[in-house]
Amino acid sequence: xxxxxxxxxxxxxxxxxxxxxxxxxxxxxxxxxxxxxxxxxxxxxxxxxxxxxxxxxxxxxxxxxxxxxxxxxxxxxxxxxxxxxxxxxxxxxxxxxxxxxxxxxxxxxxxxxxxxxxxxxxxxxxxxxxxxxxxxxxxxxxxxxxxxxxxxxxxxxxxxxxxxxxxxxxxxxxxxxxxxxxxxxxxxxxxx
Amino acid sequence: xxxxxxxxxxxxxxxxxxxxxxxxxxxxxxxxxxxxxxxxxxxxxxxxxxxxxxxxxxxxxxxxxxxxxxxxxxxxxxxxxxxxxxxxxxxxxxxxxxxxxxxxxxxxxxxxxxxxxxxxxxxxxxxxxxxxxxxxxxxxxxxxxxxxxxxxxxxxxxxxxxxxxxxxxxxxxxxxxxxxxxxxxxxxxxxxx
Amino acid sequence: xxxxxxxxxxxxxxxxxxxxxxxxxxxxxxxxxxxxxxxxxxxxxxxxxxxxxxxxxxxxxxxxxxxxxxxxxxxxxxxxxxxxxxxxxxxxxxxxxxxxxxxxxxxxxxxxxxxxxxxxxxxxxxxxxxxxxxxxxxxxxxxxxxxxxxxxxxxxxxxxxxxxxxxxxxxxxxxxxxxxxxxxxxxxxxxxxxxxxxxx
Numbered sequence: 001x002x003x004x005x006x007x008x009x010x011x012x013x014x015x016x017x018x019x020x021x022x023x024x025x026x027x028x029x030x031x032x033x034x035x036x037x038x039x040x041x042x043x044x045x046x047x048x049x050x051x052x053x054x055x056x057x058x059x060x061x062x063x064x065x066x067x068x069x070x071x072x073x074x075x076x077x078x079x080x081x082x083x084x085x086x087x088x089x090x091x092x093x094x095x096x097x098x099x100x101x102x103x104x105x106x107x108x109x110x111x112x113x114x115x116x117x118x119x120x121x122x123x124x125x126x127x128x129x130x131x132x133x134x135x136x137x138x139x140x141x142x143x144x145x146x147x148x149x150x151x152x153x154x155x156x157x158x159x160x161x162x163x164x165x166x167x168x169x170x171x172x173x174x175x176x177x178x179x180x181x182x183x184x185x186x187x188x189x190x191x192x
Numbered sequence: 193x194x195x196x197x198x199x200x201x202x203x204x205x206x207x208x209x210x211x212x213x214x215x216x217x218x219x220x221x222x223x224x225x226x227x228x229x230x231x232x233x234x235x236x237x238x239x240x241x242x243x244x245x246x247x248x249x250x251x252x253x254x255x256x257x258x259x260x261x262x263x264x265x266x267x268x269x270x271x272x273x274x275x276x277x278x279x280x281x282x283x284x285x286x287x288x289x290x291x292x293x294x295x296x297x298x299x300x301x302x303x304x305x306x307x308x309x310x311x312x313x314x315x316x317x318x319x320x321x322x323x324x325x326x327x328x329x330x331x332x333x334x335x336x337x338x339x340x341x342x343x344x345x346x347x348x349x350x351x352x353x354x355x356x357x358x359x360x361x362x363x364x365x366x367x368x369x370x371x372x373x374x375x376x377x378x379x380x381x382x383x384x385x
Numbered sequence: 386x387x388x389x390x391x392x393x394x395x396x397x398x399x400x401x402x403x404x405x406x407x408x409x410x411x412x413x414x415x416x417x418x419x420x421x422x423x424x425x426x427x428x429x430x431x432x433x434x435x436x437x438x439x440x441x442x443x444x445x446x447x448x449x450x451x452x453x454x455x456x457x458x459x460x461x462x463x464x465x466x467x468x469x470x471x472x473x474x475x476x477x478x479x480x481x482x483x484x485x486x487x488x489x490x491x492x493x494x495x496x497x498x499x500x501x502x503x504x505x506x507x508x509x510x511x512x513x514x515x516x517x518x519x520x521x522x523x524x525x526x527x528x529x530x531x532x533x534x535x536x537x538x539x540x541x542x543x544x545x546x547x548x549x550x551x552x553x554x555x556x557x558x559x560x561x562x563x564x565x566x567x568x569x570x571x572x573x574x575x576x577x578x579x580x581x582x583x584x585x
Contacts, residue, residue, distance in 0.1 A: 020561055025410035026494055071218045071470060074488040075210070075462035082458055112492045114411045121485050166576040167569075170407060174569030181561040199449045206444075206456050210463040217467050224474035232477050 004135055011139035014190050017115055018147050019181040024115030028148060029173050031106070033159075038152035042145030044106040046138065049119050051088065052081045053137035056120040057130055077120050082111050115144060151180060227251070230270070234299065234314065238272045238284045241301025241310035245274030245281060256383040258376065269376075271384055274301070282309055283380060287373035291365030293317040296326070298366055300373040304381065311335045311370055316362075323362030331356055331363070340374035389514045396518025397525070403568075404526050404575050406519075408494040412486045413527060414564040420543050423531030425479045427524025429472065429487065431517070433464045434496050438504040438516035445505045457500045458491070465491045495519060533567055534558045 011017070018024050024045075031041040056077045064070050089107050092100035100107075110116060119140050123133040154176055163172055231250045238249050249272035258267045274282035281303060288297040297315040302308055313327040325331065334353050338344050345351025346367055348360065355363030400406045403413045409430075416426045440460050441448075448456045469487055472480040480487065490496070499519055504512040532542050538558030540548040548554075557563045 022411055022415035022561065022564070023489075025414060026408065029407075029410070071466060072214060074466050074469065074491055075214070075459070077488075078458055078462050078491050079455075082455065112494055112497060114489045114492045117492050118411075118485055118489060121488055125485070164573075166573045166580070171569045171573035171576065174565045174572065178562040178565035178569065181565055182557075185560060185562065195449065195451075199452045202448055203452055203456060203459075206448075206459050210459055214463055214466050217470050221470045221474040225470070228474060228477035232481070 004132070007132065007135055008139040009190070011136055012143035012146065013184065013187040016143045016147060016184050017119065017140045018144050019177070019184045020188075021118070023118040024113050024144055027106075027109060027113050028144075028151070028177070029170060032148055032152040032155050032173065035149075035152050035156060037106075038148050041106045042148050044110055045113070045115065045144050045148075046141040048081075048085060048088070048107070048110045048113075049116050049141035049144075050134065050137045052084050052116055053120050053123055053133055054130070055084055056080055057124060057133045060124045061130075073121070073124070078117060081116055081120070085111050115141070147180065147184075151177060154180075234270075234272070234286070237286075237299035237312040237314050238301075240312045241284050241299050242272070242274035242282045243301070243303075243309045245276055247273070247275040249274055249284060254384050256380060258379065269380075271380060273384060280304060280384065283377075283384065285373065285376075285380065286314060287369045287376070288315075289365045289368035289372060291316060291318050291326075292323045292359070292361035293319065296362065296365045296369055298369040298373070300370055302374070302377055306339055306374065306377050306381075308335050308338050308370070308374070311366075313366065318359070318362045323356070323359040325356045325359060326362050326366050328356075331366075335370060340371065340377070344371060344374070389510050392511045393514040393518040396515065396520070396522040398522070400519070401522035401526060402495045402519055403523065404571060405579075406495070406498075407572075408498055409523065410568075411489060412493060413530065414561070414568060415486055416483055417527055417531035417534055417564065418538070418559045419535045419541075420528050420532040422479070422482055423527035423529075424524060425476070426483055426486065427520070427527040429468050429483075430490055430493060430495070431520025431524055433461065433468055433490050434499060434520040434523075435513060435516040436464045437461045437496060437500060438512040439509065441500045441504040442507060442509045442512035445507075448505075453505060454497075454501075457497060457505075461496055461500065462491045495523060530567060530571065534563060538563060 015021055018028055027041060031037045059076055059080055060070075060073070064073060064076060069076075085107060089100070092107075119137050123136050126136075128136060151173075155173060158172065158176070167175070227250065230253060235250050242249060252273050252275065254271045254273060255268050256271055258269055261267050269285055272284040273280050274284065282301055283304075284299055284301040286297055286299045288295045290296075294317040295315075296313065296318070299312045299314050300308065301310045311332050313332065316324065316326070318324045318326065331354075335344075338352075342350060343352040344367065346353050346355045346360070346363055348355065351367075353363070353367060396402070398405075403409045412426050412430070416422045437457070437460050441457060444456075444460075465488060468490065469480075472483075472487065499515060503515050507515070536542050536548065537555050540546055540552050540554045555563070558567070
């Protein structure tokens with residue numbers, strides 16, 4: 001039990017997927033301007049990353065390894081992720097239209113989010129069990145969502161402040177992320 | 193209908209083409225990749241345990257079959273020879289035994305008389321600050337110059353090796369791995385000569 | 386011919402990724418802890434970009450519109466696997482440093498972006514020029530950012546000590562906060578430069 005707790009704390013705070021591992025930057029800056037877009041993105045990310053990490057683990061264990069095809073990992077994983085997102089989109093549209101509308105355009109956009117492929121590759125590289133992979137993926141994506149929401153809160157506030165013209169938009173966003181990353185750096189060393 | 197057929201055909205053709213190219217690339221780069229893996233993962237340990245060689249032990253690696261395991265699968269081990277002037281002067285190969293927290297993998301270097309020239313711990317999951325201290329030279333240097341004898345044991349068991357204090361399981365694990373390696377030595381020597 | 390040259394040069398300044406064309410941020414921030422890593426990553430990405438632009442341009446009329454993204458992904462991923470295999474075989478230390486960001490080249494928005502925006506609509510030679518220009522521009526940007534972070538964070542560039550004896554390196558430059566700050570400041574400088582160009 002305690003090792004799962006450790007895994008979760010590590011994935012959310014110590015090795016935060018975006019603030020410490022640099023995964024998922026492009027959509028991070030793009031969707032952190034308004035709170036409702038940020039929340040939509042965060043939900044979509046948690047959903048897709050957890051689901052796709054589970055699926056890619058199965059593919060790795062039962063298809064790639066037994067047939068000695070581990071060098072095809074990259075191409076197999078990205079195809080699985082792309083197809084999964086497509087299937088999930090179609091399924092949600094028919095069965096849970098409320099959730100589909102809430103996630104909006106972020107669902108298809110997530111295919112190219114490097115955090116998705118990144119978390120999938122990280123979990124198979126660490127040779128984790130299926131349950132651990134699920135926990136790791138869920139915790140990592142929650143860490144992403146959390147960082148996203150915090151950043152959006154800050155950016156929404158700073159939008160009404162006087163900012164030098166050249167720093168407006170992405171540059172200030174990046175500097176804000178830098179400060180956020182600095183804060184999270186304080187968690188380093190908490191978990192060995 | 194025509195459109196669906198066309199989509200499926202094009203995608204299948206692209207995937208098939210990709211599969212062929214990648215299978216070829218995989219085969220073509222295999223020897224180079226294996227060499228790099230050996231060079232950077234096992235290379236440092238091999239270099240530490242062999243003495244006085246002038247060849248590239250990684251390049252001259254010899255793969256030797258050591259019988260079958262319980263499932264009937266052949267066991268192959270890699271022997272890294274140290275040569276001087278073309279003549280074999282030492283062999284390095286790895287062996288493993290149970291420590292406190294799992295297997296400890298040890299690279300053992302022996303000269304052609306079966307005397308240890310050095311050992312190096314390659315992989316372990318022992319407790320940091322306790323069992324993990326078996327990697328320190330203060331412990332590993334003790335093995336150099338020993339042969340497979342009663343002396344190659346922890347002092348607690350009548351031998352000459354001082355274990356790491358508070359880590360008797362880990363120390364014993366290393367000793368067992370080294371003894372296992374030396375027990376294999378006659379057969380190994382025969383296979384590479 | 387002039388048109389082809391123009392496609393090449395736009396990737397080097399006017400639309401240079403990631404500073405002007407804000408794409409491909411993940412590898413930019415992650416691997417630029419040293420100038421050498423920046424070059425390695427940039428060249429690997431350039432290779433994939435040029436090859437995939439080439440193949441996609443050749444096949445552009447054969448791929449039905451509905452499945453084009455899937456087809457692009459297969460082509461791009463295949464070249465990424467080839468790069469992975471070649472790096473494992475011939476550049477193992479660099480491969481270990483770049484880590485998971487090599488397979489992540491496949492989701493580098495620059496490559497999919499250029500495939501969709503350019504290679505699928507233009508002939509072979511301009512597509513190659515576009516890929517080469519963007520790729521080299523990306524490489525230069527990564528190397529620049531890597532050099533800055535390496536100098537400030539380590540006192541070296543390409544492994545050579547160039548700072549004065551008593552210089553205390555800003556270790557933070559090699560960590561995430563340093564990466565984000567450097568990129569943010571560079572982007573604001575680029576904004577400043579282009580606003581000055583506009584006013585002239």
